[in-house]
Amino acid sequence: MPLYTTQHLKIYNSLSGEKEVFTPVHEGNIGMYVCGPTVYSNVHLGNVRTFMSFDVIFRYFLHLDYKVRYVRNITDVGHIVDDVDEGEDKIAKKARLEQLEPMEVVQRYTVDFHEILKAFNFLPPSIEPTATGHIIEQIEIIKKIIATGIGYESNGSVYFDVKKYNETKKYGILSGRNLEDMLTNTRDLDGQSDKKNPQDFALWKKAEPQHIMRWPSPWSDGFPGWHLECTAMSTKYLGNHFDIHGGGLDLKFPHHECEIAQNEACTGQTPVNYWMHANMLTLNGKKMAKSTGNNILPGEILSGKNSILSKPFSASVTRFFMLQAHYRSVLDFSDDAIVAAEKGYKRLMEALATLPTISPTTVTSFPLAEWKQACYDAMNDDFNSPILIAQLFDAVRYINLLNEGKETITADDLADFTKTIHAFVFDVLGLKDEKASDATTDKLEGMVDMLIGMRNQARSDKNFALSDQIRDQLIGLGIQLKDGKEGTTFSVN
Numbered sequence: 001m002p003l004y005t006t007q008h009l010k011i012y013n014s015l016s017g018e019k020e021v022f023t024p025v026h027e028g029n030i031g032m033y034v035c036g037p038t039v040y041s042n043v044h045l046g047n048v049r050t051f052m053s054f055d056v057i058f059r060y061f062l063h064l065d066y067k068v069r070y071v072r073n074i075t076d077v078g079h080i081v082d083d084v085d086e087g088e089d090k091i092a093k094k095a096r097l098e099q100l101e102p103m104e105v106v107q108r109y110t111v112d113f114h115e116i117l118k119a120f121n122f123l124p125p126s127i128e129p130t131a132t133g134h135i136i137e138q139i140e141i142i143k144k145i146i147a148t149g150i151g152y153e154s155n156g157s158v159y160f161d162v163k164k165y166n167e168t169k170k171y172g173i174l175s176g177r178n179l180e181d182m183l184t185n186t187r188d189l190d191g192q193s194d195k196k197n198p199q200d201f202a203l204w205k206k207a208e209p210q211h212i213m214r215w216p217s218p219w220s221d222g223f224p225g226w227h228l229e230c231t232a233m234s235t236k237y238l239g240n241h242f243d244i245h246g247g248g249l250d251l252k253f254p255h256h257e258c259e260i261a262q263n264e265a266c267t268g269q270t271p272v273n274y275w276m277h278a279n280m281l282t283l284n285g286k287k288m289a290k291s292t293g294n295n296i297l298p299g300e301i302l303s304g305k306n307s308i309l310s311k312p313f314s315a316s317v318t319r320f321f322m323l324q325a326h327y328r329s330v331l332d333f334s335d336d337a338i339v340a341a342e343k344g345y346k347r348l349m350e351a352l353a354t355l356p357t358i359s360p361t362t363v364t365s366f367p368l369a370e371w372k373q374a375c376y377d378a379m380n381d382d383f384n385s386p387i388l389i390a391q392l393f394d395a396v397r398y399i400n401l402l403n404e405g406k407e408t409i410t411a412d413d414l415a416d417f418t419k420t421i422h423a424f425v426f427d428v429l430g431l432k433d434e435k436a437s438d439a440t441t442d443k444l445e446g447m448v449d450m451l452i453g454m455r456n457q458a459r460s461d462k463n464f465a466l467s468d469q470i471r472d473q474l475i476g477l478g479i480q481l482k483d484g485k486e487g488t489t490f491s492v493n
Contacts, residue, residue, distance in 0.1 A: 002028060002065035009064075011244075012328060012382045014252060014275040015174055019382055024243050025273065030061055030068045031242035033234040033272075035251055036128070038075040039109040040090040043116050045333065046281040046288060048298050050248045052319065052430075053278040053327035053383075055122045057246075059428050060379050062123075071237045072125040074113075076106040077132050077213050078205075079226045089223065092212050102213050106132075116298045120315045121430050127237050131229035135215050138224040138232045141266050142203045142217075150265045154194035156206030156220030162199040165261055171199075174260055174275060175253035201258050203228050227258035231266070234259075240267040246276040278327045283308070284334050296333075309335050313342060316432045320345040323385040323429055344393075349433050351396040352425065355418050358402050360411035366398050368413050372420050379428065388424060395421050448479060452488045455481075 009022040024030050034054045037043055051072070061068045079090045095102040131138075142158055145151035150165050151158055162171050166179045182199055202225035207214040214221045224232075234245065240263070247256065256275065263271035280287075286294050296308045304312030313321075321341035325331040371394065378387035395417075401407040409417065425431050451470055458466040471481055474490070482489050 004028070004064040004066055007064060007376050007380055009380045010382055011274050011276065013273075014277050015272075017176075020274070022274070024066070025241060028065075028067060030066045030244065031238035032058065032061075032068060032070045032244040032246065033230070033238055033242065034070070034072045034125075034245075035230055035247035035255070036073040036075060037109075037113050038079040038090055039106050039113060040079075040094040041109060042297055042299075043109070043113045044288065045283075045296060045298055045301075046248070048116065048120060049281045049322050049331065050278040051117065051122065052120065052322055054246050054276075055430060056323065056327075056385060056428065057244075057276075057383050058123060058125075059430055060383060063423060063428050068126065069238060070125040071127045071129065071234065073230060073233050074106075074110060074128060074130045075226070075229065076110075076130050077102075078224050078229060089211070089213060095212060119302065120298070120319055121432055123430070129233045129237065131224070131233075132213075134229065134232045134236065135224065137236055138228050139204075139217050141228065141232055141262065142224075144266045145203060145262065148265055151203055152196065153219050154196075156222065157194050157202060158204040158219055159195050159200040160203055160258070160261065160265070161196060162201070162261070163197050165265055169261070169264055171261055172257065174257050177253065177257075201225060201227060201254065203262075227255055228262060230255070231259050231262040231271075235263065235267070235271070240271065241269055242272060244274045244276060245272040246278070249277040249279050252277055279330050281322075282330060282332045285332055301338075309338065313338050314434050316434050317342045317345050319429075320348075320389075320431055324389055326382075326384055326386055328382070344389075345431070348392060348396060348425065348431075349435060351399040352421065352433065353435075354399055354403050355414075355421075358399070358409065358414060360414045361408040362410060364409045364413040365407045366409060366413075366417075368409075368417055371395065372416075375420070375424055385429065388429070392421065392424065448474070448490050452481065452490070456488070 010019040011022045012018070013020045032054070034051070036051075037047055054070075054072075058068060058070050076091060077089065091102050091105050094100075094105045098105065142151060145160065146153070146158065150161050152161055162179065163183075165171055171179050172182070179199065183197065204217055204219055204224055205222050206220035207222045211223070213223055215223060234242065245256065245259070252275075260271060263269075282288065283294050283296060286292075288295050296306050298318075300306040301309065301313050301318055302315060317338065318341075321333075321338045322331060324341060324344075371391065374394075375388055375391045378384045378391055381387070398407060402409060426433075451474065455467050455470040458464070458470070474481060479490050
């Protein structure tokens with residue numbers, strides 16, 4: 001029996017403003033779309049926190065035995081500098097400033113994004129589509145919206161008529177905004193805009209002569225609007241109606257609001273059952289910003305090359321720190337806070353390292369079943385990682401008492417307890433035991449160095465068959481030897 005049948009999960013739905021019982025569109029299957037990065041600069045720590053929140057959500061669904069299709073896109077075109085319809089594409093601007101091709105910018109920062117997320121032990125999504133890879137789908141959606149009368153072409157650009165949409169639907173349903181109030185509080189168009197109304201947003205923008213990134217369309221050579229790409233990619237891979245759409249709180253308006261409007265105009269149905277938004281990250285009580293210097297990159301935490309922190313901190317310690325706050329809460333990052341998190345992380349890992357040394361007895365003095373369900377109850381309550389961590393530290397206290405002989409546990413319960421706490425620490429929260437990882441790395445290096453020595457001796461003895469055999473068997477294990485002037489080194493693929 002799948003584990004999800006025994007658990008009752010509630011998710012805070014930004015659409016209703018309430019926690020709702022989670023019921024997937026298709027039993028046992030989940031479709032989840034999360035807005036990914038715009039790859040024009042190094043991924044910042046706030047992004048990492050958002051994606052980490054959804055990584056834990058993804059992990060918990062997998063733990064519950066759901067089959068999950070997790071789609072997280074790469075925005076590599078169409079994101080305007082000021083996040084509306086006027087200005088310069090962020091990637092094109094970066095390419096111009098650095099005198100690069102736009103796809104060089106995209107490649108550089110996509111690689112950075114993947115490297116950082118790998119360092120922080122993120123699971124890869126099921127599908128990671130790019131906006132530029134779905135231009136055709138976006139053009140087809142624009143055609144459908146124009147056919148409904150809600151999209152209109154103006155001087156080679158195409159816009160979404162928000163007032164016309166609002167005649168039969170509700171623009172502002174997600175953010176709680178009222179269109180009449182928005183129009184009242186917006187200055188009149190100066191006659192130079194192609195839009196009918198100030199709140200209309202671009203589905204397609206005609207490219208100016210100097211604009212590098214452009215594609216042919218029925219309306220002009222241009223590029224798609226930022227909001228459109230997520231509608232195209234989410235519906236292509238998850239269908240017109242799916243379970244969860246997530247992203248940072250800053251995307252609720254206008255990005256996600258526009259997505260809802262586009263979907264409903266195009267398909268006539270509500271696209272998503274549960275909208276989820278992760279809150280922001282501050283640094284020393286203030287908004288993170290490059291311009292003020294109140295900023296730190298994820299890689300700078302790991303290297304210690306920054307003026308904010310007292311020393312380097314590992315990826316697992318940083319991850320543990322972030323998960324001590326609920327994903328919908330503002331989290332303040334500071335040296336004192338992460339130092340405290342490091343102490344907690346070490347206590348947890350030390351307790352787990354003690355478990356194999358525990359001697360079972362004939363009686364269990366710990367309410368194991370209640371503790372297990374309390375861990376599930378925490379995650380079932382809108383993925384409440386700080387409450388789960390509190391339950392894990394109850395387990396740490398118990399482990400320490402077991403080690404001191406002040407509590408007891410049977411062999412079967414010890415196996416169950418170990419399996420459960422490992423599942424929540426490593427599989428759900430995605431932490432790593434870095435001491436164990438370091439020890440494993442040291443042992444691997446020692447073993448390979450020994451084999452390199454044997455190979456060198458075989459070559460000295462002109463036993464080239466044995467030398468080649470050692471090299472080939474290491475290659476078969478994913479270990480590549482490289483002979484150089486300074487000797488033989490190796491890399492793990």
